[in-house]
Amino acid sequence: MLGTTQGFLRAIGEARLITPLRSAGGHRRYSRYQLRIAARARELVDHGTPIEAACRIVILEDQLEEAQRINAEYRRTADSPDPSASA
Numbered sequence: 174m175l176g177t178t179q180g181f182l183r184a185i186g187e188a189r190l191i192t193p194l195r196s197a198g199g200h201r202r203y204s205r206y207q208l209r210i211a212a213r214a215r216e217l218v219d220h221g222t223p224i225e226a227a228c229r230i231v232i233l234e235d236q237l238e239e240a241q242r243i244n245a246e247y248r249r250t251a252d253s254p255d256p257s258a259s260a
Contacts (some may be wrong), residue, residue: 175208177215181224185214188228210235 182201185191191210193201203211210231217227 175212175215177211181215181218182211184224185211185228188225190214190228190231 182191182193182203186193191203191207193203193207196202213234214224214227214231217230218224222230
């Protein structure tokens with residue numbers, strides 16, 4: 174699906190970027206989210222970034238995206254009128 178090797182997937186697993194589930198037969202199973210993360214790491218590595226650095230970058234990008242999502246939610250909550258305040 175990603176056009177990558179099993180070795181690459183193992184390497185990003187060893188770097189703790191993704192942790193696949195295992196089937197009953199011992200095969201690695203990746204979620205869509207994990208595949209998206211792996212694709213981003215592959216993109217960085219293809220552009221010359223060492224795999225350890227690529228994994229760290231992907232982790233930081235993911236954390237930033239989550240922080241921005243939480244911040245937007247807080248802003249929506251703060252901007253919405255408080256129904257109990259109009260009493």
